[in-house]
Amino acid sequence: MSFEVLYANKLLDYEHTIARKLFERVTYPWEALDELKDFILELGNELDPELYDKAGDDIWVAKSATVAPTAYLHGPLIICENAEIRHCAFIRGTAIVGAGAVVGNSTELKGSILFDGVQAPHYNYVGDSILGYKSHMGAGSITSNLKADKSIVYITVNGEKICTGRKKLGAILGSCVEIGCNSVLNPGTVIGSGTNVYPLSMVRGWIPEKSIYKSKGEICVKF
Numbered sequence: 457m458s459f460e461v462l463y464a465n466k467l468l469d470y471e472h473t474i475a476r477k478l479f480e481r482v483t484y485p486w487e488a489l490d491e492l493k494d495f496i497l498e499l500g501n502e503l504d505p506e507l508y509d510k511a512g513d514d515i516w517v518a519k520s521a522t523v524a525p526t527a528y529l530h531g532p533l534i535i536c537e538n539a540e541i542r543h544c545a546f547i548r549g550t551a552i553v554g555a556g557a558v559v560g561n562s563t564e565l566k567g568s569i570l571f572d573g574v575q576a577p578h579y580n581y582v583g584d585s586i587l588g589y590k591s592h593m594g595a596g597s598i599t600s601n602l603k604a605d606k607s608i609v610y611i612t613v614n615g616e617k618i619c620t621g622r623k624k625l626g627a628i629l630g631s632c633v634e635i636g637c638n639s640v641l642n643p644g645t646v647i648g649s650g651t652n653v654y655p656l657s658m659v660r661g662w663i664p665e666k667s668i669y670k671s672k673g674e675i676c677v678k679f
Contacts, residue, residue, distance in 0.1 A: 475569050492550050563581070592635065603643050634652045636654045636656065650678070654668070
C-alpha cells in the first residue's frame with residue numbers, strides 16, 4: 457500500500473483543521489509545512505475580527521481561547537477557538553493550534569500544525585510536525601525533527617521510500633493517536649490513526665493504523 461493510498465484513507469481528517477485549504481493544495485502532508493508561514497499570514501488577515509484578536513503583526517488569537525500570562529507567543533501564529541495555552545508554554549512561531557487544542561506546561565512548539573482537539577499538555581517538544589485530530593502526546597514525549605547527520609529525511613512505507621526534501625521533519629500523527637509518556641518519535645515517523653504507542657518507546661518509520669506499538673518495536677493489531 458503506497459503512502460498516497462494511506463493518506464487518502466484519512467490519515468489526517470481535514471474536517472478538523474483550519475488549515476484544510478493548505479493541505480488540499482499539496483500532494484504529501486509534510487509539504488504543507490513548507491508553505492505554512494505564508495498560509496498563516498494569508499489566513500490570519502481573513503479571520504473574523506469578531507472571533508479573533510490580533511496580538512502583534514502576525515499573531516491571531518481566538519477570543520474564546522485561554523492563554524496563560526506566562527506563555528510565550530511568537531508569530532506567525534494562529535490560536536483557534538477554545539484552545540488552551542497553559543503556563544510557561546513556549547510557542548516559537550509558524551504554528552497553528554487547532555480548536556480546543558492544549559499546549560501545556562513547558563511544551564515547546566514550532567513549525568507545526570495541531571489539528572482540533574490535540575493535546576500536548578506536559579513537557580513536550582513538537583517541532584516541524586503535524587498532529588492529527590484528537591491526537592495526544594503523553595507527558596515528556598517529543599518529536600525529534602533533525603537527524604544526527606543533518607541529512608534529508610526520508611519516509612518509508614511498506615518499502616516505498618519517499619524523499620521529503622526537508623532536513624527538519626518531526627512526526628505526522630493520524631487522528632486519535634496516543635503517544636505514551638517519555639517516548640521519542642524519530643524524524644519522519646508516521647503513525648496511523650487510532651494507534652497507541654507504549655511509554656518509553658523509540659519510534660521510527662510507518663506505524664499502521666489501529667495498532668499498538670510496544671517496547672523494542674513490537675507491533676500488534678488492535679482487536
